Amino acid sequence: xxxxxxxxxxxxxxxxxxxxxxxxxxxxxxxxxxxxxxxxxxxxxxxxxxxxxxxxxxxxxxxxxxxxxxxxxxxxxxxxxxxxxxxxxxxxxxxxxxxxxxxxxxxxxxxxxxxxxxxxxxxxxxxxxxxxxxxxxxxxxxxxxxxxxxxxxxxxxxxxxxxxxxxxxxxxxxxxxxxxxxxxxxxxxxxxxxxxxxxxxxxxxxxxxxxxxxxxxxxxxxxxxxxxxxxxxxxxxxxxxxxxxxxxxxxxxxxxxxxxxxxxxxxxxxxxxxxxxxxxxxxxxxxxxxxxxxxxxxxxxxxxxxxxxxxxxxxxxxxxxxxxxxxxxxxxxxxxxxxxxxxxxxxxxxxxxxxxxxxxxxxxxxxxxxxxxxxxxxxxxxxxxxxxxxxxxxxxxxxxxxxxxxxxxxxxxxxxxxxxxxxxxxxxxxxxxxxxxxxxxxxxxxxx
Amino acid sequence: xxxxxxxxxxxxxxxxxxxxxxxxxxxxxxxxxxxxxxxxxxxxxxxxxxxxxxxxxxxxxxxxxxxxxxxxxxxxxxxxxxxxxxxxxxxxxxxxxxxxxxxxxxxxxxxxxxxxxxxxxxxxxxxxxxxxxxxxxxxxxxxxxxxxxxxxxxxxxxxxxxxxxxxxxxxxxxxxxxxxxxxxxxxxxxxxxxxxxxxxxxxxxxxxxxxxxxxxxxxxxxxxxxxxxxxxxxxxxxxxxxxxxxxxxxxxxxxxxxxxxxxxxxxxxxxxxxxxxxxxxxxxxxxxxxxxxxxxxxxxxxxxxxxxxxxxxxxxxxxxxxxxxxxxxxxxxxxxxxxxxxxxxxxx
Numbered sequence: 001x002x003x004x005x006x007x008x009x010x011x012x013x014x015x016x017x018x019x020x021x022x023x024x025x026x027x028x029x030x031x032x033x034x035x036x037x038x039x040x041x042x043x044x045x046x047x048x049x050x051x052x053x054x055x056x057x058x059x060x061x062x063x064x065x066x067x068x069x070x071x072x073x074x075x076x077x078x079x080x081x082x083x084x085x086x087x088x089x090x091x092x093x094x095x096x097x098x099x100x101x102x103x104x105x106x107x108x109x110x111x112x113x114x115x116x117x118x119x120x121x122x123x124x125x126x127x128x129x130x131x132x133x134x135x136x137x138x139x140x141x142x143x144x145x146x147x148x149x150x151x152x153x154x155x156x157x158x159x160x161x162x163x164x165x166x167x168x169x170x171x172x173x174x175x176x177x178x179x180x181x182x183x184x185x186x187x188x189x190x191x192x193x194x195x196x197x198x199x200x201x202x203x204x205x206x207x208x209x210x211x212x213x214x215x216x217x218x219x220x221x222x223x224x225x226x227x228x229x230x231x232x233x234x235x236x237x238x239x240x241x242x243x244x245x246x247x248x249x250x251x252x253x254x255x256x257x258x259x260x261x262x263x264x265x266x267x268x269x270x271x272x273x274x275x276x277x278x279x280x281x282x283x284x285x286x287x288x289x290x291x292x293x294x295x296x297x298x299x300x301x302x303x304x305x306x307x308x309x310x311x312x313x314x315x316x317x318x319x320x321x322x323x324x325x326x327x328x329x330x331x332x333x334x335x336x337x338x339x340x341x342x343x344x345x346x347x348x349x350x351x352x353x354x355x356x357x358x359x360x361x362x363x364x365x366x367x368x369x370x371x372x373x374x375x376x377x378x379x380x381x382x383x384x385x386x387x388x389x390x391x392x393x394x395x396x397x398x399x400x401x402x403x404x405x406x407x408x409x410x411x412x413x414x415x416x417x418x419x420x421x422x423x424x425x426x427x428x429x430x431x432x433x434x435x436x437x438x439x440x441x442x443x444x445x446x447x448x
Numbered sequence: 449x450x451x452x453x454x455x456x457x458x459x460x461x462x463x464x465x466x467x468x469x470x471x472x473x474x475x476x477x478x479x480x481x482x483x484x485x486x487x488x489x490x491x492x493x494x495x496x497x498x499x500x501x502x503x504x505x506x507x508x509x510x511x512x513x514x515x516x517x518x519x520x521x522x523x524x525x526x527x528x529x530x531x532x533x534x535x536x537x538x539x540x541x542x543x544x545x546x547x548x549x550x551x552x553x554x555x556x557x558x559x560x561x562x563x564x565x566x567x568x569x570x571x572x573x574x575x576x577x578x579x580x581x582x583x584x585x586x587x588x589x590x591x592x593x594x595x596x597x598x599x600x601x602x603x604x605x606x607x608x609x610x611x612x613x614x615x616x617x618x619x620x621x622x623x624x625x626x627x628x629x630x631x632x633x634x635x636x637x638x639x640x641x642x643x644x645x646x647x648x649x650x651x652x653x654x655x656x657x658x659x660x661x662x663x664x665x666x667x668x669x670x671x672x673x674x675x676x677x678x679x680x681x682x683x684x685x686x687x688x689x690x691x692x693x694x695x696x697x698x699x700x701x702x703x704x705x706x707x708x709x710x711x712x713x714x715x716x717x718x719x720x721x722x723x724x725x726x727x728x729x730x731x732x733x734x735x736x737x738x739x740x741x742x743x744x745x746x747x748x749x750x751x752x753x754x755x756x757x758x759x760x761x762x763x764x765x766x767x768x769x770x771x772x773x774x775x776x777x778x779x780x781x782x783x784x785x786x787x788x789x790x791x792x793x794x795x796x
Contacts, residue, residue, distance in 0.1 A: 018459055173459065245785065257786040329452045340453040360452050363459055372465045373516045373563030378679065378733035379463075386785040391733045392777075410784050418457030425465045426563070432455040 011236040012249040016383050016419045018173050018239055018336065020212065024296050025176045027304045029184055032320060034081045034106045038311035039091050039347035040066055041101040045140040046147045047073035052102055058085045063116035063287055066102045069135055075148045075350075076138045077102070078287030080309035082110040094314070094332050094346035095339060101347070104311070118285035122195065130199055137281045138288040138350075143167060143178075143242070143271030144333055146351035149278065152270075153199045155263045162266040164197055164205040165251060166275060168220075169235065169242035171210060172334025175354040177292040180305045181276045182209065182216035186223050189272055191279030193230055200268055205230040207272070208247050210237040239336060240417040244269035246385055258413050273353070288350065295321050297356040299328050308348055314355070315344045323357045331356040335363070336418040372426035380420035380430060386413045390420035390430050397433035402440050411437060465562075468677045469522035475668040476529045476723070482660040486651070487537035487589070488596025490604040497541045499528030501548030509557040517562030527551050530723055531570040533659060534716060534763070535577070538589045538601030538615060542608040543581050547573040567770045568727045571763050578763070584612055589629050590655035593622060631657045633715045633759035636706055645709035662718035669722035678726050681735060685742020686721035686749075687712055693750045705754065717749060720762035730770040737773075737780035744776075745769040 043049035050067035054060060060079040067077045083106040091101040118136070125133060134150035141147045155161055166189075170178040182189060193205050209217050211234040220232050235241055235250045245256045247269060254265040262269055277288060289310055296303040301322025308317065314330065323330075331338040332352045348355070380390035388410055396405045405411040411434060420430045483491045506524035509515050517523060531551055535544060551573025559565040578585050589601050606612035615629060628635070632643040647653050651661035672678035694708035712718065725731060725745050732741050745765045752761025 016461070018461070249785075255786040255788065258784065260786070326450070328450075329454065329458065331456075331458055333456075335456075335458040337456050338458065339456065340458070341451060342453055344451065356458075358458075363454075372521075373561070375465055375468075375563045375728045376731070376733050377468070377728040378735070378738070379676075381733050381782060382735065384782070387782045387787075388784060389734065389781055392781075409781075413784055413786075416456070422457045422459065423461045423463070425461075425463045425468055427460070427464065429455060431457065435455070 011238050011241065012246040012385055013387070014383055014419075015238045015240060015246070015385050016422055017237075018422060020237070021173045021296070022176050022179070022212065024174075024294055024303050024305055025179055025213070027176070027180070029180050029292050029305045029307050031112070032306045032308045032312065032317060034110055034309055035312050035316035036106055037086070037313065038080050038083070038104045038106060038309060039101050039313060040077050040080070040104065040311040041091065041093060041099045041347060041349060042067050042077065043099050044077070044146065044349040044351065045075050046145075047071070047075070047151070049100065050074060050077050052088055052100075054085050054088075054102065056085050056087055059083075060085060060104065061115040062110065062112075063114040063289060065116075065287060069148075073148055073151045075140050075150075076136065076287065077310075078116075078138060078289050079104060080289040080311050081106045082115060083107045091347070092343040092345055093349075094341045094343060094352075096342040114286055114289070116287075119283070120285055122282060127199060130195070133282060133285070134195075134199075134278065137278065137286065139274060139277050139281070140288075140350050141271060142273040142277065142291060142350065142353065144337070144351060144353055145271075149270075149274055153196065155200060155268060159263040160266065161200045161203045161263055161268045163252060163268070164193065164200055164203050165244070165247055165262075165267050165269045166193060166205055166207040166272060167242055167244065167247055167269055168207055168209040168213070168216060168272040169247060170213070171237070171239045171242035172336055172338070172354070173239075174296045174356055175294045175334050176296075177294045177305050177353055178272050179213050179216055181273050181292055182213070183219045185276045185280070186219045188276040188279035189220065190223055190225070190230065191283070192275030192277070193279070195278055195282060196268075196270060196275060197229070202229075203268070206251050207232045208235045208251050209233070210235055210241055212237045239419065240385055243385065243415060243417060245415075258410065291350065291352075293348065293352055294354040295357075296354070297331075297358045298362045299323050299357040299359050310350060311347045313344075314341060314346050314348060317348065317355065318344065318357065321357075324359075326359070329358045329360055329363060331358075336422065337416065371428055374426055374428060377425060379423040379425065383419040383423045385417060385419065386410075386415070388414060390434075393437075394428050394430045394433055397437050402437045402444075405434075405437050406441055411441075463676070466521050469526060471675060471677050472526050472672060473522050473529070475672050476526070476533075478664060478668055479533060479660045480529060482651075482664055483533060483537070486591040486596075486658075486660070487601070488593070489599065490596070490601040491532075491537045493541055493600070493604060494535060494537060494539060494544050495529060495532040498532040498535070498544045498548040499525055501545040502528035502531070502552050505549045505552035505557065509552070509561070515557060515561035516564065521562060523562050524552060527555070527569045527573070531573050533719065534570065534574050536585065536588045537591075538587065538603040539577075540581075540584055540606035540612045541604055542606065543577055543584055546580070547577040549573075550576040563729055565729055566773075567767055568724055568730050571724060571767055571770075574763055575767060586634075587612070587615060587629065588631050588634075588657035589615055589619070590657050591651070592655055629657055631715065631759065632710075633753065636710070636714070637753075637759040642706045642710050643714065645707065645713050648710065648713035658714075659716065659719060662713045665718045665722050669726075678722070679731075679738055681738040682726045682731060682742045683721040685739045686725050686746040687717070689743040689746030690717060690750050691746075693747050697750070697754065711750060711753070715753075715760045716762045720749075720766055721745070724762075725766050725769060730773060732773050732777045732780060734777060734780045734782055736782070737776045740776050740780060741769050741773060744772060
């Protein structure tokens with residue numbers, strides 16, 4: 001413990017320090033009202049889409065299952081509000097593609113109380129039953145991974161996990177939803193930690209929190225059990241500290257080798273929002289129907305941390321927070337890795353941790369976005385947390401030498417954190433080039 | 449409501465190419481002022497003429513097309529100012545114009561413009577005039593001459609393609625004792641006289657034939673390094689390796705070799721280390737590569753000075769370093785995350 005204190009302040013190598021803009025950090029979680037219609041896509045996560053279990057015209061109550069998991073890597077969905085199933089049809093999603101969705105016409109005055117639950121005694125369950133109970137909640141990785149949480153919890157027996165790393169870094173600028181969850185829902189978080197530890201063979205748990213959130217550290221410390229198996233560690237505020245590999249490196253000094261999973265170095269990473277949802281929902285057998293989302297950005301009149309019912313149309317939320325109707329950029333997630341939204345009718349789904357809205361000119365003036373040739377300043381090399389050479393990768397991408405990118409320069413290790421593009425003085429869209437290269441390589445793999 | 453779609457990341461650090469270049473120009477202005485203080489109107493005219501020639505060449509090639517960059521990116525100004533600072537202050541202005549034109553043409557434009565050149569353009573220009581005008585490039589004049597702020601060094605105003613006027617008569621006419629047009633490096637090499645390294649560092653005492661103060665260069669470079677517009681590793685490696693080799697040689701034979709401080713502060717070593725070797729385009733991108741590259745330049749400089757025919761070796765050392773950069777990068781790729789030999793784990 002002493003040695004760990006001594007080593008505190010040492011983080012993973014490289015990375016960047018974008019301005020934080022955590023203006024909503026002190027804003028308590030507040031509830032977003034129901035929209036008149038909610039749209040629940042059957043496919044919201046990694047894995048197979050869920051199968052609808054309701055009929056058009058059927059009345060549903062808040063919390064009732066709408067769709068069941070189809071296989072192990074799949075998650076069910078529940079009704080976020082009481083209403084009537086108006087249609088089950090294709091509906092656009094934030095990225096553009098249309099997907100099968102259950103559309104609920106919300107009853108006026110639909111109650112906030114959850115009217116459907118299936119409580120079971122968790123303490124009597126064995127591991128398989130507990131994993132099935134996690135699956136019934138429909139929880140997926142809320143940090144943006146959207147991998148079904150129950151499936152991630154099934155760690156192969158040959159890899160003993162010695163540490164549950166709880167990710168409370170929230171390193172993306174603007175986002176504060178995890179921060180508020182740690183401050184306001186620390187008991188739910190610790191309940192989720194306890195359930196996860198049971199499933200992982202009772203490893204120690206370390207909650208890693210960036211040192212810009214001292215109130216979150218305080219709130220959790222006040223509730224920690226006395227046995228010392230669960231601890232809170234502050235880690236340096238540096239992007240991308242919240243990437244699982246980077247947090248493992250900072251907390252444990254271990255590096256996850258390429259093409260490996262974190263459990264292969266004895267660590268298992270879970271995000272605080274995911275664990276807090278587990279802790280809140282599982283004891284009562286409830287489904288995942290709402291999540292905390294930071295709404296921020298220069299074009300938002302009423303920024304804050306909102307408890308948003310799943311399936312809320314983006315347009316409804318934007319009107320509620322006072323986003324203007326002129327040209328804007330809407331981003332799901334943080335400004336470093338988030339995805340620009342193509343369709344304002346898209347519903348808000350389980351993977352959305354933040355919604356940022358900007359006037360077009362606010363982020364980076366368009367004139368400044370003119371690209372220069374690479375001047376080989378090396379700033380990207382000094383920013384890449386994975387120790388890659390983005391400068392070289394970018395030059396190879398321009399020449400379409402995708403195989404060399406993958407084989408010699410380890411393109412596969414890039415997790416698109418955006419640090420290289422962020423620092424590039426020449427405005428070269430490095431990450432975009434890498435995405436294209438990966439897509440081309442995946443295409444040629446399939447063809448082969 | 450109209451939405452705009454862009455690829456992540458949606459935010460950018462405030463450090464564009466143009467901003468970096470502009471800051472390098474700002475940091476060069478004190479050096480230019482010092483140079484003008486040392487040599488008066490000749491230095492001022494040289495800075496203006498060489499820079500104008502660089503800009504003219506840049507404009508010409510941008511007009512011809514298929515070049516990257518633009519006239520407003522300040523890169524040609526940097527080339528011009530640096531080139532002028534490495535030329536003798538009384539260098540005929542028309543030769544300075546040739547140097548500037550060649551620097552942009554052969555140093556940059558033929559490779560395709562900003563970002564594509566292999567060699568430092570200013571040094572390509574200087575190497576060209578070193579070969580074309582060997583007498584003029586070796587004709588230095590003493591600093592702080594009494595009439596410098598009102599009259600030209602006679603050689604500055606030579607007509608194109610005519611032999612420049614000999615400055616020895618002009619020197620005699622100044623009636624200053626012990627004044628010589630030889631640089632401290634030339635005096636060491638050919639006369640065995642080693643100048644005081646403190647005087648060299650400040651460059652304000654006496655009438656030595658030297659460029660702007662190394663101390664000032666280090667201050668200006670330090671500003672760039674602090675702002676993140678210059679990688680400190682390169683000057684550290686150049687000066688460190690040159691000093692190390694000079695120390696070894698000095699320890700072996702103190703009568704034959706000068707002391708390491710003289711080696712550091714004489715000639716163009718500091719200017720080359722801080723402003724020339726650090727040219728981003730022509731130096732390695734990897735931190736390990738920067739150390740290797742800098743060390744190569746420092747060692748080569750000392751070797752050329754000690755065993756070459758010329759008293760100064762910084763220019764060729766850097767050009768060789770530029771040439772070696774692709775090779776150096778190949779052997780200095782960063783270690784990818786998770787592939788290092790397993791280090792000791794943190795204990796808890």
